[in-house]
């Protein structure tokens with residue numbers, strides 16, 4: 001990679017981590033960020049230990065703690081109002097996670113990575129075209145007409161990626177919900193130093209520390225439930241607040257009254273390809289999931305380190321990109337199937353998912369091994385779909401046993417049969433979707449070809465030797 005010219009589109013989390021990793025391999029990296037300052041949209045703030053360890057290898061962990069980040073030790077999950085939560089610690093060997101204000105994090109990364117040898121960071125540069133030489137990408141053009149030529153172009157421009165659409169990729173996009181972000185101050189968390197998930201409301205509530213004495217709550221509001229800022233605030237107060245324990249609940253209500261409403265839509269974006277000759281996608285531009293599992297940035301670190309490893313293996317550039325694509329989807333598909341299943345179980349919108357949720361809590365209560373394995377999957381330490389399927393089967397078995405036992409005990413056989421039918425239908429549908437995702441990944445691996453970007457209608461902007 002020494003001396004290879006790389007242009008990175010997007011100076012957010014994934015773009016900056018990519019610049020650090022590739023500059024460390026000797027590349028000359030130009031990062032182009034469209035905003036003069038920060039992208040104002042609400043973005044993630046909790047990074048799992050796997051992501052933190054990745055940042056450490058790039059010398060980026062300590063600066064983020066200096067910038068106000070705090071350690072996160074694991075999760076506490078509560079199935080309903082006034083029910084004792086289950087604590088799921090990160091394994092000791094995995095280390096701690098990190099909670100940090102998103103803008104403070106991006107600001108610090110820009111300061112630190114922007115000073116690294118070989119890195120140039122330019123803000124106010126919105127990329128709106130790719131420079132093409134036939135199907136090969138040779139850099140980008142910005143909205144004001146500046147051209148940046150490079151041997152490797154990286155799209156790190158987020159979930160609504162312009163680069164992805166310029167490559168001609170058509171991902172599957174689903175609007176899932178809206179996240180209302182509430183900021184709370186004080187020592188009001190039931191388990192300080194942990195992420196919290198509160199269930200029972202129309203959507204899950206995620207709460208985590210993002211600085212000393214600072215807590216962010218991400219409230220998952222179903223699509224179409226309320227329109228307009230005041231109506232959304234009222235809906236959150238009426239439908240969600242009672243599932244949050246005191247004193248956090250009062251602090252949340254006070255914050256809703258005092259502060260302007262903040263939040264954003266949540267989408268699932270699933271891609272089938274993330275590389276083409278001379279170009280690759282990293283971070284959310286390559287796809288994203290519901291933020292419930294707080295995995296976006298850990299996945300982005302995985303993308304960057306996987307790509308950096310492939311580029312370091314002395315393969316020709318396109319062979320390295322193909323290898324990146326292959327390894328990336330193995331990891332990403334496992335994350336997708338787990339996140340979808342967990343969101344379904346946590347929302348518990350039908351009888352099948354409700355039975356699975358009850359089974360999940362029983363399973364966690366049953367043994368430390370169950371809690372450790374689930375947490376290993378949640379935090380992306382175990383990213384093999386087989387681990388997820390075997391844990392899901394255990395939860396399904398336990399849920400089935402309890403549905404049968406309750407029906408026999410209460411002599412409500414007809415009701416029990418209908419609950420059993422719902423449970424089996426939800427579970428088998430989920431397993432079927434999981435298998436079809438895994439099969440499509442295997443098929444994609446066998447295809448072993450990079451996506452071919454169609455030559456643009458405009459004449460090539462640069463000559464083949466550039």
Ligand SMILES: Cc1cc2nc3c(=O)[nH]c(=O)nc-3n(C[C@H](O)[C@H](O)[C@H](O)COP(=O)(O)OP(=O)(O)OC[C@H]3O[C@@H](n4cnc5c(N)ncnc54)[C@H](O)[C@@H]3O)c2cc1C
Pocket residue numbers: 009010011012013014015032033034035038039042043044045046047048125126127128156157158159161162163179218264265266282283284285288291293294295296297298300
């Ligand atoms: C509500 C919510 C909560 C979340 N919570 C978590 C969490 O707790 N933990 C977690 O790990 N993840 C979380 N995520 C996901 C996390 O925010 C993303 O995974 C992460 O921000 C991805 O970083 P990125 O750099 O790929 O994209 P982004 O953070 O979106 O950054 C993209 C950058 O590219 C720039 N850009 C866009 N277009 C162009 C262009 N044409 N030219 C130049 N620049 C451009 C943007 O201005 C931006 O700076 C959450 C997401 C949401 C929506």
